[in-house]
């Protein structure tokens with residue numbers, strides 16, 4: 646069925662309950678993104694052909710990776726969009742054309758429409774939003790981590806399961822959030838299998854979407870097929886204030902050794918701390934202590950096993 650931009654909405658169904666429950670609950674809903682035709686093979690190949698190569702994230706990992714395992718970065722120079730898509734279907738990759746939902750005019754228009762519908766339905770005040778298109782191979786995954794903004798996943802093709810954990814200790818600590826905000830750490834968190842009984846497991850098929858409360862840790866495992874999804878992060882005044890409090894506490898703790906707690910901060914003082922955090926960022930910006938570029942460990946090669954030509958020693962799981 647083709648998407649009729651005049652009579653169809655992109656969100657087709659809010660499930661059981663009002664859309665405003667996205668503020669506090671894991672919320673499942675349904676969408677019609679597939680009907681736009683923008684996520685079929687031909688469109689995706691065209692999109693990859695037109696996307697700047699330097700804005701392409703390419704990684705590989707062990708199939709069905711453990712919850713704590715990070716990825717390895719690679720290259721795919723010389724491949725056109727159709728070849729790259731073929732490699733994703735046959736190989737072991739997680740590929741994201743960065744900024745496509747804001748830089749590509751066609752996909753950016755769709756993203757603006759999607760966010761306008763979401764904002765209207767939920768009644769949220771959204772300060773900023775960004776979307777990442779993710780194309781991933783069968784049995785790939787995303788390790789246990791937390792995002793600093795509100796996050797949701799709109800799934801378009803294939804199957805995946807997202808494991809969502811409560812936004813509280815022991816799943817995520819205030820110290821972890823502070824160190825991510827202070828750029829001492831990336832978004833990954835310490836993981837323990839003991840967290841599993843507390844997890845909410847959500848299976849996603851084509852047309853399913855899920856949103857979860859801010860700072861809820863999560864991890865993802867793909868099913869045995871090609872996955873196409875859009876991961877969306879957005880900020881609301883509440884998120885900005887909450888992150889401001891964590892940032893403020895983190896800076897004070899590091900400067901003075903005084904232990905402040907976001908959980909125990911009275912609601913009345915939170916705006917003042919958030920303003921303080923903004924001032925601190927301007928007066929004394931933090932230099933990131935984490936490595937932002939990754940060594941390229943492989944090249945995508947359609948003639949090789951799993952379409953990977955390793956540069957140097959292949960990891961144990963690939964041999």
Ligand SMILES: [Fe+2]
Nearest residue numbers: 791792796863
């Ligand atoms: Fe995430």
